[in-house]
Amino acid sequence: FQVILAAVERRVWIADAYFLEAPILREALMAAARDGIEVRILLPAKPDHRLVYLASFSFLDMAERTGIRIYRYQDGFLHQKVVLVDDDVAAVGTANLDNRSLRLNFEVMAVVVDKTFAGQVPAMLERDFQQAKPTSAADLWERSRAFQWAVRAARLFDPIL
Numbered sequence: 001f002q003v004i005l006a007a008v009e010r011r012v013w014i015a016d017a018y019f020l021e022a023p024i025l026r027e028a029l030m031a032a033a034r035d036g037i038e039v040r041i042l043l044p045a046k047p048d049h050r051l052v053y054l055a056s057f058s059f060l061d062m063a064e065r066t067g068i069r070i071y072r073y074q075d076g077f078l079h080q081k082v083v084l085v086d087d088d089v090a091a092v093g094t095a096n097l098d099n100r101s102l103r104l105n106f107e108v109m110a111v112v113v114d115k116t117f118a119g120q121v122p123a124m125l126e127r128d129f130q131q132a133k134p135t136s137a138a139d140l141w142e143r144s145r146a147f148q149w150a151v152r153a154a155r156l157f158d159p160i161l
Helices: 002-006 023-034 050-066 099-104 115-130 137-141 145-156
Strands: 011-015 038-044 069-073 082-085 089-093 109-113 132-135
Touching (some): 002 023, 050 145, 115 132, 137 145
Antiparallel strands (some): 069 132, 082 089, 089 109
């Protein structure tokens, strides 16, 4: 994904069930957002794995500071794995953007460089974004201290989640 993100000109939209970004991906997304690229990440609001859900909150501060917009899908459990880059590239598959999927499991993403195919993805993701609520660092800091500590503790397990 680094190579793809280095060439982005306008937008990167990601929908992922278990987004625990690898440091190199996190840096690439933050750099893109700082360069004025629209970066949106769609995550589930209803977790099926509590530890992964908690760990995903640890990215909110950095995302907000760099202009990355994060949304929580409200209409059921979101399990899709989709990446849209500009209007030319779309990746769809089984791999979540987490350490386990990218390095340990046998997962696959089809990266399609085709305007016709990629041109259908924004409409699909827009429908999903309409069923989502924006989330921010305030969503973490307004919660109980116990929840905040649980987020920090969950983040420690990130390499094996």
